[in-house]
Amino acid sequence: xxxxxxxxxxxxxxxxxxxxxxxxxxxxxxxxxxxxxxxxxxxxxxxxxxxxxxxxxxxxxxxxxxxxxxxxxxxxxxxxxxxxxxxxxxxxxxxxxxxxxxxxxxxxxxxxxxxxxxxxxxxxxxxxxxxxxxxxxxxxxxxxxxxxxxxxxxxxxxxxxxxxxxxxxxxxxxxxxxxxxxxxxxxxxxxxxxxxxxxxxxxxxxxxxxxxxxxxxxxxxxxxxxxxxxxxxxxxxxxxxxxxxxxxxxxxxxxxxxxxxxxxxxxx
Numbered sequence: 001x002x003x004x005x006x007x008x009x010x011x012x013x014x015x016x017x018x019x020x021x022x023x024x025x026x027x028x029x030x031x032x033x034x035x036x037x038x039x040x041x042x043x044x045x046x047x048x049x050x051x052x053x054x055x056x057x058x059x060x061x062x063x064x065x066x067x068x069x070x071x072x073x074x075x076x077x078x079x080x081x082x083x084x085x086x087x088x089x090x091x092x093x094x095x096x097x098x099x100x101x102x103x104x105x106x107x108x109x110x111x112x113x114x115x116x117x118x119x120x121x122x123x124x125x126x127x128x129x130x131x132x133x134x135x136x137x138x139x140x141x142x143x144x145x146x147x148x149x150x151x152x153x154x155x156x157x158x159x160x161x162x163x164x165x166x167x168x169x170x171x172x173x174x175x176x177x178x179x180x181x182x183x184x185x186x187x188x189x190x191x192x193x194x195x196x197x198x199x200x201x202x203x204x205x206x207x208x209x210x211x212x213x214x215x216x217x218x219x220x221x222x223x224x225x226x227x228x229x230x231x232x233x234x235x236x237x238x239x240x241x242x243x244x245x246x247x248x249x250x251x252x253x254x255x256x257x258x259x260x261x262x263x264x265x266x267x268x
Contacts, residue, residue, distance in 0.1 A: 002028050003023070003028050006023055006027070006048070007022070007023055010023060010036070014036035014037075014043045014045075014046045016043075017043075017045050017046050017061050018060055018177060018264075019177040019208045019263045019264055019267055020263075023046075023060075024048075024058065024060070024262045025259075025262075025264075026260035027258070029050075031051050031052035031053075032048055032049070032050055032051075033048075033049045033051055033081075033082060033106075034046070034047075034048055034049075035047045035049055035081055035082070035143055036089075037059075037079075037141060038089045038091065038138075039077075039090060039091055039134055039135075039137060039141075040137075040138075041090065042134065044061075044135055044139075045059055045060060045061035045139075046060040047060075047124075047144060049079075049082070049107070051105075051106040053184065053188070054106070054112070054197045055146050055147075055182065055184065055198045055200070056144060057181055057182070058124065058179050059125040059144050059179075060177070061125040061130075061177075062176065063165075063172070063175075063177075064132065064135060065131060065168070065169050068128045068165055070136075071136055072133060072136045072140070074137045075093045075094065076094060076121075076140050076141070076142060077091040077092055077093055077140060077141045078091065078103060078109065078141065079142070082106040082107050082143070094110060107142060108197045109142060112196045113189065113197075116147065118150050118151075118235070119147045119148065119149065120147075120148055121142075121146075121147070122146050122147070122203070123139050124144055124145070124146065124180040124181065124182075124203075125144050125180065126139065127139045127140070128162075146182050146203070147189055147198075147200070148200070148203070149233050149235050149238070151235045152203075152234060152235070152238040155238065156231055157203060159240070160205070160229050160231065160242075163242075164178075164205065164229070167220055168209065170213075170220070171209075171213040171221075171224065172209035172213075173209075175209070176207050177207065177209070177267075178207045179205070179262050180205040180206075181203075181205075182200035182203050182233075183200060183201055183202040183255055183256060184198040184199065184201060186198075187199040200233045202231065202233065203231050204230045204231075204248055204251075204252070205228065206227070206262045207227065207228075208226040208245075208267035209225055209226070212225060223242070225268075226245045226267045227243075227245065228242070228243050228245045228248040228262075229242050230248055230251060245262055245263065245267070245268040249261065
């Protein structure tokens with residue numbers, strides 16, 4: 001699927017989650033599916049999903065001011081839009097009996113993570129960056145999670161999510177658009193003696209807020225209108241570094257050969 005095809009598939013209800021209503025540029029391939037993530041009848045965020053490697057390439061969302069608490073306790077869900085057997089656009093709870101094979105072929109399921117001792121389900125759109133119950137609940141879909149090493153997820157990456165939350169809470173005056181994605185290189189969770197879910201080597205995140213507090217302390221002011229972070233998904237040597245959006249895009253190009261533009265009109 002080309003970049004133009006992806007943009008054409010972006011439904012109006014999900015344009016509000018993207019800066020200038022435009023998807024990140026530079027991702028294409030026949031295995032990529034654009035999902036407008038619906039929960040309880042309402043669009044919540046956008047995910048570009050790799051159905052071959054059963055992992056999101058990125059999730060894009062608008063940040064909501066919050067105190068960072070996990071306020072929901074909902075079952076994990078799957079995405080019927082990736083199943084030819086289902087017609088609903090709302091994410092749904094996993095059924096008591098086996099999920100239809102057409103859905104499991106195209107996306108990760110709970111069983112893929114069942115025997116992973118050092119791996120956790122890491123949300124690209126974290127519930128701590130949302131404030132309303134339904135918006136938080138919507139982040140608990142398997143199409144929004146990637147396999148993260150526990151020490152990385154609960155250590156440096158969780159700390160960076162908190163830093164971003166506090167910065168946007170305190171100094172972003174308008175809408176903050178966030179895109180969080182991954183880079184992979186071949187590692188995978190296996191089930192039935194086959195690779196099932198790609199394990200990221202790197203996790204990155206970038207935000208754009210072009211209406212911000214001009215009186216913020218310099219250390220924070222210098223991180224607007226946009227900034228980014230990059231961390232290596234491993235048990236050791238997993239420090240997360242903050243960087244400019246341009247530097248992040250340059251890193252992605254060196255790592256993948258892809259020329260990526262995360263935010264339209266260069267919100268950098």
